Amino acid sequence: MWEEESSYGVYVLFPFRAVAKTNTPRVRQEIIITIGSGRDDKEYGRVVSSSSCIREAAAGATADGMFGRLTGLVTTYNAEVPSSRGVLRRRVFEARHLFCPSTAHTLDRNSKGVMKLMPLTPGQVSTITRPSATGGGGFGGGGLIGSGPGTNGTGPGMTNNAAAAAFVFNSGAAAAADLFWRYHHHHPHPGGAFNFPPSPTLLPPTPFPSPLDFKHHLPANLITDPRIWTKEDVMAFIQWAEIEFDLPRFDAELFQMNGKALCLLTKQDLGERCPPAGDLLYNVLQLLRRGGDMIGTGSAGHMPSSPVASHFPFSPTWCLPPAPSSPAVLSPAPSIDSQSESPRHMDYQQPPTSVGHHLTPSVSIFPTTQPIGYSNNGGTSSGGSNQSDSDPEESSASSGTLNLPPPPTPTTPSSSTSPPPYSPSTPKQSNGNIFFPSGDSNSIEPNTNGRLLWDFLQQLLNDTHQRFTSFIAWKNQEMGVFKIVDPPGLAKLWGIQKNHLSMNYDKMSRALRYYYRVNILRKVQGERHCYQFLRNPSELKCIKNISLLRQQMASSPQTPTTTTAKLESTTGDMSDEDYKPTDLSMPCPPTSWQEGPQDLSTSATSSSMQLQLNMSTSMTPPVSSEIAKTTVKLEQAS
DNA sequence: GACCCGGAAGAGGT
């Protein structure tokens, strides 16, 4: 006898608690995710879900990026599950997300060092989740799904030394029911065990399985680093993935590319090529790539200087799993290496598109400047200004989720279809009017790589391809006046950058306000979300630290004298006095803003981003719904 | 209610 019962089986990789508050079973459910030992639990996410699809829940979920991270990858299927009441047919929601370390970092931070994420290996996933793979027989003994409302305990087939953990709860629970841990030890790839510690609550500080372990899963003849795969390797990988993860047949034509190109596919791109498994493939690739990085650098903790980081500065984007010990580097990682790491075998067949963007592989965006201001490039900020002026509504429509920059054609609301996450909004500039230094990593300027907020903002603002104008844009570049077009979105990005996923505009703006007193920044009076840099990046980079500035400010609090240019009408009621920064002698000689950026748009390095953009823009099948859009955003945020 | 401000405490990295 079949019994329809809705339940959620969410495989999570860290020990959090989830409480299901059922208002009306099957209709509405509030899931509260907390992390902690029980006493000091911190709420981490909250979702209101219908039983139809947890993706909807994700769409309506909390602004907490953490939960977006979790839910964004949840998939659903029906499963037959043996239970005390017989075989139940249940709707199972499962998260098959390989969490990236940045998540772990954050969790760890917020849970006082107790919690850590552990990536779930594809092997584990396939073992746990795909009932169809075992002929619909359920979950290897049926232990994964709770056998009734409020059920706790470990089912058959579970041991506590397992590689993966699952939370399960029943939506039929009338009262709040704690989710419970279960451990799954069966693993089809003994060689690939990640040696998870016995207790999920006593994880060592660095429990992340080495991505290198992944190689044990791969076909023997497949190189571990996907970036150097040939087309044949990619095919082999795809075929392996089909079997390994019990995925539907891929359309091989969609994977006619080499490994580098494959790695450039965003999660969404992969999802379009293989709807049910894009996330999975993406995560596997990320993991493998990380493995490659570790090999290459000998350390996973230096993303900024790693070839990958510099090669994919913004691309496959923010969700590039950062190294465990370092925050994600969203910003271009200035490195000349990245240029030398031009595609080695770009037999990838995307025709060049009209987009024609080439990633300037990570130049320091900082111009060498005169102390006098912000370059000559009034025109380049038009995109951002227009955007900011025209459609603030849209830009902050999904506050709380990551609002990705618009697709190449801003007028196309097809952000829902395939928002190439960080594709350029418009193919302009690259004519030398954005002040870029020579991209020389030998610059004497310290490389802050976006670790500092002002640096981060500068990098977004000065992005060669203006991919971030939907977040932040110059209003008057000459004067250093910019507008935060999408405050929540920008805050989200900053949060990702710093591994503070609960970052919001309020907090970020507090950080900005700290810049006031050291004359790095000031508020443009009367204009919302408008600020002005009072020092050019070169100056800032020459400042060893801000406290130095503070000292200087304290000792010489004279009025600003540096900037004299007048602000244009864009800044409304600002008076001249309003944007005169303090002149503080800088430890390094000012150089000219005007010397202009090196136009790297024609660089032979052409770059990964080029590929990514091409692929993104060339593969834009319609996406089913707004939900997908939101999910994509959430996933991207992750 | 959103934005803005700045104090205070503290986290996390260097």
Place this chain on the structure above:
DNA sequence: CACCTCTTCCGGGT
């Protein structure tokens, strides 16, 4: 351990 740069929280103002 000191220091720096935020992060987090907050009360208050516009």
